[in-house]
Amino acid sequence: MKKIEQRLTENGVRPTAMRLLIYKYLAEKEVAISLTDIEAAFAKAERTTLYRTLRTFEEKKIVHQIDDGTGIQKYALCEPGCDCNLEQDLHLHFLCNNCDETVCLTEHKIPHINLPEGFVAEDANLVLKGICDKCSGQ
């Protein structure tokens, strides 16, 4: 818990009780988390507070937002030292059609794509959908 506190402080986020809990929750789950997920997990907390906490975390590069195509925004902790805006830190995400969970595949960077004349890429999002390792009956 001390470590979490330090992590938040380093990134310029005051370590309130709520924030520590949310960080801890994100760290324990190894999948991407939606606002609704957190809301369910912290029943007595205010939706807005959770929402703003996630936004603050995102601004301060503690989490990155994931758009997996479900229409629901999800979040996952950033790797230490990651800058989600840099091409080198853009990894792909995998959404399981069976368990409906989204995971970061941080080892799998998005390959560089050659675009037609005149197109300049600044950001990229790659989502694969299918059956995850847990569900594929391993």
Add this chain to the structure above:
Amino acid sequence: MKKIEQRLTENGVRPTAMRLLIYKYLAEKEVAISLTDIEAAFAKAERTTLYRTLRTFEEKKIVHQIDDGTGIQKYALCEPGCDCNLEQDLHLHFLCNNCDETVCLTEHKIPHINLPEGFVAEDANLVLKGICDKCSGQ
């Protein structure tokens, strides 16, 4: 217009006046179109009708849906003979940060990705964001 009528009929969609107009609209624009776009273009039409028309078109493989990360669903005509579910027909999409338009880059297929053990991919979505050819001052 006869051609459009034929295209719809071939795909098992009855060519009503509204549907012909919507198809024509999609064909003229060379960018991905949202329901709101169509609603604006056909001010006197019902949103539900437009909504259901797009959904019918999608089911019958006349258009494909595009999730460009804006949270707004967009649609574009399929290439003739394309089956959007097949890996070979999955192309990337480009969202311009300047003009906010999304285009299909049908020539650019999504590269095959090697996944970790146990993951089975069935579908993929790749969106690049940046500056499009029209906006890059060509």
Add this chain to the structure above:
DNA sequence: GACAATAATGCACTTCCGTTGCATAGGTCA
């Protein structure tokens, strides 16, 4: 053409999720 069956359209309403405004509580520092 008249009729029944089927499909498309129009209208009202709902739900879900993200987002904002503003008042209050809490923590920080002089």
Add this chain to the structure above:
DNA sequence: TGACCTATGCAACGGAAGTGCATTATTGTC
């Protein structure tokens, strides 16, 4: 302690997708 800033709580809004049901149009049959 008091002034100040930040975080939290409460309420309400807004956009977009989606649904139920009545009405209108189209089709095929006699």
